[in-house]
Amino acid sequence: MAEVLTVTSAKMTIPADPLLIAINAYRDGLAAYDATPDDLPEGTEEDLFAALVLGPDAALTNWRSPATSHEAALEAISLAEREKAIFKESPVADAMEAAAIGYWKNASGSFAEPHAPIDAPALVSLEDLSPDMCLTAPEAAAYLRISDVTLARWRSGKRGPIYSKAGGKVLYRVSALIDFVAKNERKGTRSVK
Secondary structure: OOOOOEEEOOOOEEEOOHHHHHHHHHHHHHHHHHOOOOOOOOOHHHHHHHHHHHHHHHHHHOOOOOOOOHHHHHHHHHHHHHHHHHOOOOHHHHHHHHHHHHHHHHHOOOOOOOOOOOOOOOOEEHHHOOOOOEEEHHHHHHHHOOOHHHHHHHHHOOOOOOOEEEOOEEEEEHHHHHHHHHHOOOOOOOOOO
């Protein structure tokens, strides 16, 4: 699945699809939770579930906008089908179905034909996302306008934004990216004497 990221901060804009970010965060959180060992200490499992899944779950449950791309609509339907296969009732599935249907209604064409949106992709500010939502390394690199390789070098050199690993994936909290950019702002290139 090709991920497109359009993130806007005070200083930069990058193409993104907020629904795909939320869906990927939810799937990544579930995968990380499923990959945890069975012999966790008492009470740890609930805390881990809350840290990995509840933020993205809340974002998807409360989603009220139509998908902004055909790809996002398909991913939303795919997630809704998965949720309905597992759970009798799922607010995530209901919200994702509504997002996909909203996209296709707005596309004003055949459901069989994929349509690209006529206008530019929606812009979302990192500040609009939950601070606890996690972005993948490629999404974080796109936000920082650096290559995935540069971000990986920063990680190995213990530089760059704080990250975590869950289920073998490197994840960056939105709040960590915002803090990193803020801490690295400069007024000039020369030091003050």
